Amino acid sequence: xxxxxxxxxxxxxxxxxxxxxxxxxxxxxxxxxxxxxxxxxxxxxxxxxxxxxxxxxxxxxxxxxxxxxxxxxxxxxxxxxxxxxxxxxxxxxxxxxxxxxxxxxxxxxxxxxxxxxxxxxxxxxxxxxxxxxxxxxxxxxxxxxxxxxxxxxxxxxxxxxxxxxxxxxxxxxxxxxxxxxxxxxxxxxxxxxxxxxxxxxxxxxxxxxxxxxxxxxxxxxxxxxxxxxxxxxxxxxxxxxxxxxxxxxxxxxxxxxxxxxxxxxxxxxxxxxxxxxxxxxxxxxxxxxxxxxxxxxxxxxxxxxxxxxxxxxxxxxxxxxxxxxxxxxxxxxxxxxxxxxxxxxxxxxxxxxxxxxxxxxxxxxxxxxxxxxxxxxxxxxxxxxxxxxxxxxxxxxxxxxxxxx
Amino acid sequence: xxxxxxxxxxxxxxxxxxxxxxxxxxxxxxxxxxxxxxxxxxxxxxxxxxxxxxxxxxxxxxxxxxxxxxxxxxxxxxxxxxxxxxxxxxxxxxxxxxxxxxxxxxxxxxxxxxxxxxxxxxxxxxxxxxxxxxxxxxxxxxxxxxxxxxxxxxxxxxxxxxxxxxxxxxxxxxxxxxxxxxxxxxxxxxxxxxxxxxxxxxxxxxxxxxxxxxxxxxxxxxxxxxxxxxxxxxxxxxxxxxxxxxxxxxxxxxxxxxxxxxxxxxxxxxxxxxxxxxxxxxxxxxxxxxxxxxxxxxxxxxxxxxxxxxxxxxxxxxxxxxxxxxx
Numbered sequence: 001x002x003x004x005x006x007x008x009x010x011x012x013x014x015x016x017x018x019x020x021x022x023x024x025x026x027x028x029x030x031x032x033x034x035x036x037x038x039x040x041x042x043x044x045x046x047x048x049x050x051x052x053x054x055x056x057x058x059x060x061x062x063x064x065x066x067x068x069x070x071x072x073x074x075x076x077x078x079x080x081x082x083x084x085x086x087x088x089x090x091x092x093x094x095x096x097x098x099x100x101x102x103x104x105x106x107x108x109x110x111x112x113x114x115x116x117x118x119x120x121x122x123x124x125x126x127x128x129x130x131x132x133x134x135x136x137x138x139x140x141x142x143x144x145x146x147x148x149x150x151x152x153x154x155x156x157x158x159x160x161x162x163x164x165x166x167x168x169x170x171x172x173x174x175x176x177x178x179x180x181x182x183x184x185x186x187x188x189x190x191x192x193x194x195x196x197x198x199x200x201x202x203x204x205x206x207x208x209x210x211x212x213x214x215x216x217x218x219x220x221x222x223x224x225x226x227x228x229x230x231x232x233x234x235x236x237x238x239x240x241x242x243x244x245x246x247x248x249x250x251x252x253x254x255x256x257x258x259x260x261x262x263x264x265x266x267x268x269x270x271x272x273x274x275x276x277x278x279x280x281x282x283x284x285x286x287x288x289x290x291x292x293x294x295x296x297x298x299x300x301x302x303x304x305x306x307x308x309x310x311x312x313x314x315x316x317x318x319x320x321x322x323x324x325x326x327x328x329x330x331x332x333x334x335x336x337x338x339x340x341x342x343x344x345x346x347x348x349x350x351x352x353x354x355x356x357x358x359x360x361x362x363x364x365x366x367x368x369x370x371x372x373x374x375x376x377x378x379x380x381x382x383x384x385x386x387x388x389x390x391x392x393x394x395x396x397x398x399x400x401x402x403x404x405x
Numbered sequence: 406x407x408x409x410x411x412x413x414x415x416x417x418x419x420x421x422x423x424x425x426x427x428x429x430x431x432x433x434x435x436x437x438x439x440x441x442x443x444x445x446x447x448x449x450x451x452x453x454x455x456x457x458x459x460x461x462x463x464x465x466x467x468x469x470x471x472x473x474x475x476x477x478x479x480x481x482x483x484x485x486x487x488x489x490x491x492x493x494x495x496x497x498x499x500x501x502x503x504x505x506x507x508x509x510x511x512x513x514x515x516x517x518x519x520x521x522x523x524x525x526x527x528x529x530x531x532x533x534x535x536x537x538x539x540x541x542x543x544x545x546x547x548x549x550x551x552x553x554x555x556x557x558x559x560x561x562x563x564x565x566x567x568x569x570x571x572x573x574x575x576x577x578x579x580x581x582x583x584x585x586x587x588x589x590x591x592x593x594x595x596x597x598x599x600x601x602x603x604x605x606x607x608x609x610x611x612x613x614x615x616x617x618x619x620x621x622x623x624x625x626x627x628x629x630x631x632x633x634x635x636x637x638x639x640x641x642x643x644x645x646x647x648x649x650x651x652x653x654x655x656x657x658x659x660x661x662x663x664x665x666x667x668x669x670x671x672x673x674x675x676x677x678x679x680x681x682x683x684x685x686x687x688x689x690x691x692x693x694x695x696x697x698x699x700x701x702x703x704x705x706x707x708x709x710x711x712x713x714x715x716x717x718x719x720x721x722x723x724x725x726x727x728x729x730x731x732x
Binding site: 062064065095096097099100103107110111112225226227229232275277278339340341343348349350352356 | 451454478519521523547548679680681687690704706709715
């Protein structure tokens, strides 16, 4: 809406580096500071504006006209900087180019279309949980054994990947999500394998590399129908492989961590397994596996009195919005009686996570299988985070379980 | 300098959008265009070229109209309405009685006629069928695709947006009024299949049939036509309360016209996860055990709607007096 604006004011300035190890490890104190500082904060270190309150983050997410994704959703501004790989046709695209890939993927990953996978995934989850309990006994690393193992077992099959090289999926995702941040040590650590990992992923996107009945084949079928171009199809498959693995792995880990530290909520889930869906979204709200994304202003824009110039980058703290006390009562509490609807952990608007129903289906299968077999779930040691510029992630989650009686 | 003020955009809690007629203009003989906006200035749902809205008129009738405005303006919808003498009164109401400042309800944005990527487009419009093609043309320009428009109508004066199109796009636009040129010369335009060209056609049924026939020897999927299904057109939106039963708890709740099913069942204690609350994300999908849902979402495919065994309660409602949900 165009209006005569009041004289813009200068926003509070913070010299904090949100991508520094201490903030990636424990983002909440910085989030609190930024929310309290104001609706818009200038991050002097990177020359960008930041939004940390729910209302502004939500408004910026849905306003694709003013806050574009096509100039990159990381710190790099594609108007001036060359992207490290050909940009995503979904995440890093604006209408009209965004329309066709989004529509195709939305239909392939629609909730009713996924129903055909439910039974298979539930069976895999039951078997996985039974095997883990039989082989590891009462103590094991729930990150490796469950959170990482389950998506890696079901998702690549659903996409239609071949059996070889699947161990590249998590490292590729880790690299891609690091690349949205600054070129810090996390990015440098992967510099030597950018080429090899990218080559492997790109090779999997070809039609002949994909089985005949998976998501990947359906994307190629859409190209055959002319709903996409043949040049677009492999990049849309790449989006599945980039955004569909690490996110769900760390989302599931967030849910397991939440339950391991909230025994009462675990009992609640055991009594009412149908709460698994709400539980997963509450865990996504509480931990926000995707912590941040950037947008770029398409025009001079005033947010709560702060002028942001056209072309300026804006950092949206999804994790902070999901714990904004102005939106959520007792926001730091993981609480199954809460209605987490409206959280921005999957984003919002035209770029909202197109795979969210896949993630929920995976979570429902794993959590319900676990709830049937595990009576008590608790931490058996200090969980360890894995640092990533964008993802709130884990490297280990030691747990102790008591089988259900 | 243009300054945009960021307005808060929160999920709506009402089932339909209550919009206001901001402007009404005669754009051709028998055609008026309506600009619709929200009285509070909030964002309207996002849409893509080829999309239509369900317009619920104050007399209770529902009609589908293609959106023909600018999607970069999130605060207003534009539609164009032809007065149909054979119609059931919906268009007459718009022409004769609906005035700027009046309220109308909009039931949801659907797109069965999406623009797919192509190097070249041939747009064929018959009469008021020009409306969905307008944003497509804007988009083809934007991405630098080659395109031409073949636009037929009864008479020049009845052809909406004709002057604007000619003015903006010159020789790409071919205006062919029937009283001057006869029927569209489809054989000349479609006789030779053009690989890489997509043909988009919207207009009266005889035109669609003729274009379909003329494209029979084109590569598969070259032709895209607008289709309004019978279900889309026939059923009026219900304006009276209905009852929703939650099967698992046995609770019953009456859903008033101004309350969404989602909010009604939540008030009755059901826990339903939702996200966008605009019928676009699919998060709140619930199984329907009995009754006939009135689908108003943009997620379900036609066969899924027809099956009637699930619905998105954030926007969808009921045709029947009673719905039973698996909640």
